[in-house]
Amino acid sequence: MKKWIFGLIILLLLDFGFAQHKLKVIDKKSTEEDHQAPEVTPVKNVLTIQVTKDQIHKGNLLLVNKDHPVPSGDEAAEAVNLSQHEELLNGFGLLDNTIKLSPSLAQKFTTMVEFAENDGVNHFLISSGYRDEKRQEELYQQMGADYALPAGYSEHNLGLSLDIGSTQAEMNSAPEGLWLKANAWKYGFVLRYPQDKTAITGILYEPWHFRYVGLPHSAIMKEKNFVLEEYLDYLKEQKTITTTIDHQSYQISYYPVSGSTTIPIPANERYEISGDNIDGVIVTLYS
Ligand SMILES: [Zn+2]
Incomplete structure (x- = not known):
């Protein structure tokens, strides 16, 4: 009798574990299908761009002052x-x-x-x-x-x-x-x-x-009361920031450039690239 109850408990536990597992699998599937979360974007949908050192000195975000x-x-x-x-x-x-x-x-x-x-x-x-x-x-x-x-x-x-x-x-x-x-x-x-x-x-x-300097940079500089020197320092420190202006989302990332640098860009997303005139580039994704 006791053995039988013990066996039932084991079975129940096994079944419970299995059900949990099944639930998890279903959950994962529905997340992938319904939400298209960016972290599950297949690798093939990411393009890479090659950035060379001359790009550091081109674009709307170039810092020019007595040092640059x-x-x-x-x-x-x-x-x-x-x-x-x-x-x-x-x-x-x-x-x-x-x-x-x-x-x-x-x-x-x-x-x-x-x-x-x-x-x-x-x-x-x-x-x-x-x-x-x-x-x-x-x-x-x-x-x-x-x-x-x-x-x-x-x-x-x-x-x-x-x-x-x-x-x-x-x-x-x-x-x-x-x-x-x-x-x-x-x-x-x-x-x-x-x-x-x-x-x-x-x-x-x-x-x-x-x-x-262009949007969204001018909006962030205004909001944070940054001049260009401060804004570029901030991007370099944060590496990536996101912001939304007029229902448009932006992701802004700083990349140091030494020699030829590879930068990943999601396929089908509009982007802009500008050097900082110091040592890197800023990539702005319209997401
Ligand atoms: Zn002037």
Whole structure:
């Protein structure tokens, strides 16, 4: 009798264990089928891209300051004289007829000022855009080291920055300056030399100097109150961060690059890559 009960308990335990096991298997299957969890993505759906050292010096996130010169290359060579390109002059004026900007940056600026116009802010003026190294050297000689950077160390030589003015007042108090300070991040621009970051940037407060870095970077920098130096340090430290802006999710990762580096990218996902102009690249996945 006792043996029989013992045997039954063993059977029950075995059966229970088996049922548990079955349950687990079913669970796993349904997870794979229903949720398409990223961790079970088969290896074949991941592409790899080869990144070489020259990529460190290309892209929208390049850090240019007194320690990191503008890389040599012809990216900024596409800058055109805006006064000779009426099709690019929409919603803003020019301080003079020497101002140069790449058509793509002019277009991004136009998009931004169109939104400002909707808010009744519409007296924008570009006072400086792309400057070649010869022009920068002239400025440096004229202004001196306290007010200008040597040729090759100014963001204006990079072609992603512009000085924006207002026909109404100084940018510090003009509606144009206040609007940009609050809204430029939505269009990929950042105030590059804020008042509270002079110790980090090494540059005095410039309420007129805006730099294009693109979304989602400008949004994260605004949210965390980071200048570019801090943002790149943060990415390097975190290695990967994620964020969601306007229902779009992004995964941003930093990779050091020495020699040829292989980076995995999920297939069918849009991505962008930019160097930091120091020692690595930032890959932004639109997931
Ligand atoms: Zn400037």
